[in-house]
Amino acid sequence: MKKYDLLTPEGTRDLxxxxxxxxxxxxxxxxxxYESHGYSEVITPGLEFFDVFNNKSRHYSQEVxxxxxxxxGRIMVLRPDSTMPIARLMGTRLRTxxxxxxxxxxxxxxxxxxxxxxxxxxxxxxxxxLIGGDVMxxxxxxxxxxxxxxxxxxxxxxxxxxxxxxxxPLLSSKLGLKEQELDDLREYFISKNYxxxxxxxxxxxxSAEASALxxxxxxxxxxxxxxxxxTVLPPEALPILQxxxxxxxxxxxxGMSSEVTVDLGFAGKTEDYYTGIVFKGYIxxxxxxxxxxxxxxxxxxxxxxxxxxxxFAVNENAVAEALLKRSGGMLTPSPDVMIWADEDGIVKxxxxxxxxxxxxxxxxYAGLADIGAAKEYALSRGMKALTIVTKNDITxxxxx
Amino acid sequence: xxxxxxxxxxxxxxxxxxxxxxxxxxxxxDVTELKxxxxxxILNIPGENMEVVLAKAADVITYVELGACDIGVVGKDTIxxxxxxxxxxxxxxxxxxxxxxxxxxxxxxxxxxxxKTVATKYPNVTRHFFESKRMDxxxxxxxxxxxxxxxxxxxxxxxxxxxxxxxxKENGLAVIEDVVxxxxxxxxxxxxxKLKKERIEQLTDLMLSQL
Numbered sequence: 001m002k003k004y005d006l007l008t009p010e011g012t013r014d015l016x017x018x019x020x021x022x023x024x025x026x027x028x029x030x031x032x033x034y035e036s037h038g039y040s041e042v043i044t045p046g047l048e049f050f051d052v053f054n055n056k057s058r059h060y061s062q063e064v065x066x067x068x069x070x071x072x073g074r075i076m077v078l079r080p081d082s083t084m085p086i087a088r089l090m091g092t093r094l095r096t097x098x099x100x101x102x103x104x105x106x107x108x109x110x111x112x113x114x115x116x117x118x119x120x121x122x123x124x125x126x127x128x129x130l131i132g133g134d135v136m137x138x139x140x141x142x143x144x145x146x147x148x149x150x151x152x153x154x155x156x157x158x159x160x161x162x163x164x165x166x167x168x169p170l171l172s173s174k175l176g177l178k179e180q181e182l183d184d185l186r187e188y189f190i191s192k193n194y195x196x197x198x199x200x201x202x203x204x205x206x207s208a209e210a211s212a213l214x215x216x217x218x219x220x221x222x223x224x225x226x227x228x229x230x231t232v233l234p235p236e237a238l239p240i241l242q243x244x245x246x247x248x249x250x251x252x253x254x255g256m257s258s259e260v261t262v263d264l265g266f267a268g269k270t271e272d273y274y275t276g277i278v279f280k281g282y283i284x285x286x287x288x289x290x291x292x293x294x295x296x297x298x299x300x301x302x303x304x305x306x307x308x309x310x311x312f313a314v315n316e317n318a319v320a321e322a323l324l325k326r327s328g329g330m331l332t333p334s335p336d337v338m339i340w341a342d343e344d345g346i347v348k349x350x351x352x353x354x355x356x357x358x359x360x361x362x363x364x365y366a367g368l369a370d371i372g373a374a375k376e377y378a379l380s381r382g383m384k385a386l387t388i389v390t391k392n393d394i395t396x397x398x399x400x
Numbered sequence: 401x402x403x404x405x406x407x408x409x410x411x412x413x414x415x416x417x418x419x420x421x422x423x424x425x426x427x428x429x430d431v432t433e434l435k436x437x438x439x440x441x442i443l444n445i446p447g448e449n450m451e452v453v454l455a456k457a458a459d460v461i462t463y464v465e466l467g468a469c470d471i472g473v474v475g476k477d478t479i480x481x482x483x484x485x486x487x488x489x490x491x492x493x494x495x496x497x498x499x500x501x502x503x504x505x506x507x508x509x510x511x512x513x514x515x516k517t518v519a520t521k522y523p524n525v526t527r528h529f530f531e532s533k534r535m536d537x538x539x540x541x542x543x544x545x546x547x548x549x550x551x552x553x554x555x556x557x558x559x560x561x562x563x564x565x566x567x568x569k570e571n572g573l574a575v576i577e578d579v580v581x582x583x584x585x586x587x588x589x590x591x592x593x594k595l596k597k598e599r600i601e602q603l604t605d606l607m608l609s610q611l
Contacts, residue, residue, distance in 0.1 A: 114483070117462075117465070117484075118462065118466050157595060159594050159595060161594060191485075191486070191487055191488055192487035192488065192489055192588075192593070193487070193488040193489075194488075194489050194490060195488075195490065195491035195585075196488070220593075220594065220597070221597055261594060263594070282591045282594055282595060284595060285467075286467065286591065287465065287466045287467020287468070287589055287590075287591055287592075288467070288485075288590065288591065289590075289591070
């Protein structure tokens with residue numbers, strides 16, 4: 001039998017030293033931003049019942065979930081998302097909470113990616129949820145926090161992209177497509193599969209909605225997109241466009257004009273819970289969005305409390321990876337003092353260490369029997385001197 | 401947004417590579433390096449700020465999906481089999497062929513109620529095709545010449561790429577149904593599409609105008 005005792009499962013990895021430091025740096029920075037805006041933390045279980053992730057507004061396909069069963073044979077999953085557990089929490093312990101409620105989380109997410117795709121199956125994700133509250137004000141609050149988060153990454157190049165999940169259902173509903181065709185149309189629209197999109201829509205020559213859908217998928221970029229869209233959208237879709245443009249202008253006014261872009265070719269997948277404005281953040285050097293978010297007004301109703309909400313999530317591992325690349329690796333810092341003790345000096349060394357840490361210094365023991373080996377170890381940790389403790393004496397010896 | 405950002409394109413080695421290089425030549429690119437590549441796998445197009453990576457078809461998708469390459473030229477066959485998340489922005493028209501279901505000449509594949517066995521190099525395409533027909537089939541993955549499978553009697557039919565049909569004919573097989581047409585596609589990484597929009601749109605338009 002093959003033993004797997006030296007491997008980590010596919011899509012998982014050990015993080016060591018500067019990888020941890022980078023991840024914690026990102027996590028603390030984000031936490032600071034969330035808290036500065038009055039958001040409170042929740043931690044939800046890593047294990048949930050499968051049913052939490054399988055409801056009307058959103059379902060996860062079986063392939064992406066890590067599943068196991070509990071003692072009663074019920075299907076459990078490793079949390080693939082934090083928003084749905086928070087929606088569950090809203091339907092239970094927080095159902096009488098005063099709204100608007102501002103929550104943040106910072107926890108691991110598990111997704112079973114296709115084999116050998118190079119993607120993480122386990123990653124740290126943090127984000128906020130703003131539950132209840134006026135739609136326009138909440139959208140702007142969460143968008144501006146997301147923008148602040150993106151700016152804090154200090155990436156060489158980044159984009160903050162907004163869109164609206166309302167266009168697609170509004171326009172496609174007029175075409176009278178069967179369910180499978182509608183799924184295909186959505187897939188082509190989202191994946192900017194222009195040849196297939198045009199072919200499917202060619203059946204509806206003369207339909208304003210069909211020609212608008214074909215064009216919307218291609219409409220992304222800067223401010224100019226809105227003027228173009230106005231000429232292709234049927235009147236019933238214009239309010240969505242105007243609302244989006246207002247948000248775009250507001251973000252520019254907030255100093256984001258060089259980063260903010262718009263993509264009108266966004267549509268929620270069948271299993272998505274978004275119902276209004278959606279947004280994504282990209283940084284150079286990472287092939288997927290590092291931040292995704294949007295409005296989800298129907299999800300919490302599936303858990304028994306009908307309230308609108310919006311929020312976003314950040315892939316912390318992705319941001320940490322980019323941070324490490326940029327800084328060329330942050331070495332784990334060497335301690336202020338390193339101590340070696342001979343056999344009779346061990347207790348004295350511990351007392352000395354206590355004294356130094358009490359003064360706020362970082363102290364490490366070179367816990368080896370041989371002093372020559374201890375000196376080598378100290379050198380490898382970047383020390384310039386080694387403090388030697390014997391029963392009666394404490395001396396500092398410079399290292400060459 | 402800068403219109404002349406560095407861009408990296410992955411080409412599927414072999415026929416699609418030749419066709420794409422021909423297209424680049426028509427577009428006025430300097431393709432000397434691409435034509436005299438030796439064994440190198442990463443090549444430059446001087447004056448275009450463009451790097452060309454040569455890879456196997458499925459790897460083109462992987463590189464584009466992970467953002468190692470901004471765009472890629474790959475057959476629809478590989479896209480259908482491999483899936484993945486990227487934008488599929490243009491049909492380049494060349495590399496045309498089709499997936500087809502073939503059996504021994506004269507066999508009534510759809511007759512009877514027994515579960516049929518189908519041999520293929522493309523199990524996902526095959527599974528999807530029969531799922532859409534609500535048919536249970538056993539799929540056998542073959543790496544080499546799929547035509548052998550019905551001759552050796554391990555399969556009732558095959559799903560494979562068909563160009564002229566000569567190989568089928570010479571082995572006593574015949575196409576009974578087309579599954580899906582195939583041609584070369586231009587795929588784009590979802591982030592590159594946004595970060596290098598102008599550059600990618602210019603290149604795509606130029607490519608399409610010279611087809």
